[in-house]
Amino acid sequence: MSVNALYTDLSGYYDLMCVDIDYPAQSKAIERFHQIFGNDGTTHLDLACGTGPHLRHFIDAGYQSHGLDINQPMLDIAAKRCPEAHFSLQDMSDFAVDGPIDLITCFLYSIHYNAEIEKLKACIDSVHRALTPGGLFCFNAVDKEKIDNDLFVKHTAKQGSDLFTFRSGWHYRGQGEKQSLRLSIEKANAETTQVWNDEHPMVAVSFVELIALLAPHFEVHVFEHDYETIKPWDKLSGNAIFVCVKA
Incomplete structure (x- = not known):
């Protein structure tokens, strides 16, 4: 992706x-x-x-x-x-x-x-x-300088028969001008569970x-x-x- x-x-x-x-x-x-x-x-x-x-x-x-x-x-x-x-x-x-x-x-x-x-x-x-x-x-x-790579926020929300779980957190390697926002979205219902993971490059x-x-x-x-x-x-x-x- x-x-x-x-x-x-x-x-x-x-x-x-x-x-x-x-x-x-x-x-x-x-x-x-x-x-x-x-x-x-x-x-x-x-x-x-x-x-x-x-x-x-x-x-x-x-x-x-x-x-x-x-x-x-x-x-x-x-x-x-x-x-x-x-x-x-x-x-x-x-x-x-x-x-x-x-x-x-x-x-x-x-x-x-x-x-x-x-x-x-x-x-x-x-x-x-x-x-x-x-x-x-x-x-x-x-x-x-204050980013903790282990921290993330999480919440759930329901839409119709689907339950969504959203997670996001900052990640910084400790040097340079690049950090990222790491995202995870899980969509679950009675039939299946789908997971999307993505990472947005940021300054x-x-x-x-x-x-x-x-x-x-x-x-x-x-x-x-x-x-x-x-x-x-x-x-x-x-x-x-x-x-x-x-x-």
């Missing part, structure tokens, strides 16, 4: 795989950051938007939202969920927009889908070009390195990975929310 085959072929199961994600809380948290640090504009772009659940919340909150993803099946689902939005099939490491954007988001650690440092730099450049003066770029990230970066990449373009604020309260990053945890104001 190719690197992205599972993501493409199981696009119809993506929402089931993410059923435990609190999309409203995540979206509301970024709205609060936008109110505090942003420029009061309402144009919004979600990078790696997937099937569009975050977009739905921003549209309902009054934003003029757009979605970008590299996966057309995901965009097809997103367009049904958010018919008001404009969607674009583009790579976030090198994208263009029709007009300036006030808020750009990238949820669910998707910034790491820029599979190498040069692509991450290109993504940051593209974001900076697309933003209005004082525009905001918000995303979450994981520090490569590995420390927070020190990431801040250095962002600093020439943005005023960078880093917060604890907590969507309920706003707390500055303690410089110890390996997950954080980055709030970047266009300089």
